[in-house]
Amino acid sequence: MVKIKFIVDPRIKKYLKENPGAPFIIGFMALLLSCAVLLTTGHTPQANKTAEYAYYLLVIGVILQFVSFVKEGRTKQEEN
């Protein structure tokens, strides 16, 4: 049996742990970029639809960042 193992840089792992919203925010940026491409090719309705998804990703990303920030802050306060 073949096993595929992804080796993730520990720094990235740490970063993603600290920033759970980051993948969504990066996803938002990628979609925004694709929106720009769609606009240049004249596909305005598709661009607007993609932008909607980008918006949802951004909302999720920001909420995750917010929650993790608050959670971490509370843990630190309790430790002190």
Place this chain on the structure above:
Amino acid sequence: MNNITKLEILLISVIFCLPFISLVRDLDFSRMWAFADLMPFPLNLSHRLEESLYIQSNEGLGGLTSPMHNIIRFNLFLQCFLDANISQKVVIFLPFIIGFFSFYVFLREFEFSPTSCLMGGFLYAFNPITFSSFIVGAVGSLMVLGIFPLFTLCLNKFLFAKMGNIKYLSAICIFAYLFFWNVYFAFWFLFLIFIFLFLINIITVRFSRQIIFAVIKRIVLLSLFFTLIFLPNLIVLYLIQQGTVGGNIIKFQADYSYEDATFLNLIRLAGNKGSPQVEGYLNYNTFTYYAIFGYVLSFISFGSLLFRKNNQKFILVMVGCLVLLLTIGCIVLIKEHPYVVEINAFLSTLRNPSKLMLPMVFFFSIMFAYSIETVTEELPVRSTSDKKLLATVLIILSFASIFLYNLPVLDGTLGVERMEGSVYIPIDYRVDENYYNLASYLMNSEPVFSDFYVLYFPWERFSRIEISRIIPTYFGVGASQGGIMNTVEFSKDFFEVIDSNPPNKDEFLKLFNIRYIVIDKKFKGMYTTTTNTKIIYDNMNFYWYSGSWSTFYSFFENDDNFALIYEDEEFAVFKNKNLSEPHEIYSIVADNEIEESILKLNITSSEHLLFYENFDNFSDTHNNFKIVGPYQLVTEDMSMNYSMALYSTGIGWSHIYKSVSIPERGWYRLNFFIKGCNITNLHTKILWYNITQSDYTQDEGAMRVDYIRIYEKKLTEGEWYHIDEKFLSPKNATCAIVVILGSQAKSYSMTSTCVDNISFSLNKTCVNINKLERKVTTLKYVKTNPTLYSVETNATCPFILTFVKSYDPYWVCYVNGERASSFPLYGGVNGFLINQTGQLEITIEYEPQRWFYIGSAISVTTLIACTTYLTHDWTKNKNILKRVKKWLRSNSS
């Protein structure tokens, strides 16, 4: 501001001034400006003083002034010291300067680096939203944007600091009084900023019960102070609310303005279609070369979320982004469901997304500044010199992005010369000197000219903007008028009479105190053409009359009742020979029969009813109704008088209707008594038709439907309420159906509505201006101020006192101390029916002015109290008083 040095202030001032000067390099500062919503400033200080002191506009036919008193008072203050032209430029550019510095200080207070503050400040002052606000002349909203960072700092310190300091409350009140130039924008900005601050403090402060109570107390105190400070504005807002035009117009405006409010546009601070002047700039759904930089800025700003740090700056960014997304969500929601703006008066202010877009700039700029700071600090370069070089390149690129994004307005005039949309026809942003020359000619050759109205042709919104402050006695709706527009139908009738070119134009114009007719030969507007055309059209709730100047000229040229008193290449001025004395207030003899009854229904039995429904299972235990009729519709109330009861069931709600023919165009009065139980949606309507209509099944097919929303009238359930409303029939209407509907309730079986004494009549005192056949007598009157007039007359019979000012039900008249209310004479000006005879002392007064005086006094007292406290606090800390005393003592010895 403790961490900002004087050198830093000097440096950033220089850095800000250089690009700013280059942006406005080609503007002509030597002349007065007037474009879009920007009015020229009145040269006469007394005009400005009247604007500040009275809520009835002293321009045109009057009308309620806008609630933006703060900017008017600020302008008055400036004009006391500066020339009108210079004052105008100060008012226009001050928001940019204040905006930049206030945002800089805000960021510095949160320990951002000077470079990131500078970049943030630039983006805050120079972005599509601020530039488009400038292009549409919305300086009020710009100033709100400008002052809010400082306001937010003070608000945070007052509400959420451990010891809420009164000095911050005083500062908040002073900022609000001086700089909240547009109360609608300020309200929505404050609303979002409050959410922003609340979320920040939830993260940073551990809320105990004590803190929560302290914060609530401070919020109550702040609300109280705000109420006191904004009392005059609130009074005017209340009055506007009373006369606000219908919801359909608001929804229509929202439909249009939100059309481009897509996420893709909003994310780069664009998407407001509500300002046609900037359509070419903001209305981009396509990928233009400058829009690329909008995306670049978005990338930089939202990229800030990827650089998490456990400090307060990141909290600002995160919460800012959250509120920004919430705002975008709200805008998109309104775009999808525009009827939201009809729900209440507060939401109706959101008919244009700009009110929510302004706070977006604030949050967007915070994120942008944070990104710049983080990227420049954490560049993955080891050498310090390389790091500095790379940081400089990045800053230059970001700086360039800000300006390149706004490329269409970088023409040296901030776009006022170039911006145009499909609707907007650009005019010169400067007021033509010839308008001033015309005004001075009229003043010199006709010293009494300001006692009469001036009819101006071609009459468009932009011609009003040009002359509004130069010839303020124009015949039309006041330029600074708020929401009350009672002259819509009247203005249409008026222009239609002129358009028919009747032979007795002089007499007709005399009725409206019009002595001068100015033909502007060079005006270029929406409908001015060289061919002999003319058009009457509706725009902004008033009818306008435009076309080629030669057409209007020909109306008066060959009429012996008009004399050509002035003509050059620019203007022609005609004078009405039939009008020698001011005729703003006059009497017309009233007919004996003021009203012609069309429908009368005093319920005595069920026989008059055209339509009824029979609900057998009805059992009424409410209000002691006794059912006597065979169809359970005619009932007996407690006084043993008959009335009609409309019972609703689960099937629907019952209703009655009556079709009547309309003898002529005019004001119709519907009058009845109503009593309800468990009422919801209780309403009555009049459907107007241009064909004879005997049956009513649905609203479709009617020329117009007028509603009486009884459920809005706060009637007490189970008590009789008198409804008395007037409606102007549409032109060419020949038939009307009066429909009185029972109530709709969640539980239909518990609903009942009683109606009685229904009367529908033609009010002859309000007939169409086409049919004026009454005896007119000029009266001598004294104008004390724009809200108070006094008349003395000797009457031999009852008469209608005509007061040629835009109709407003709050205009009242006291005849020998007895009060009489105003009714809409000719459909648009004020009429008072006076029954007394003999020697009469009459006072015409705009009643809410009294409230305004009291409100203004309270507001100014609050401001003085806040200023005194702040000054005392400041001098105490600086020991200035001690120093002054010491200096005085040393001088005296």
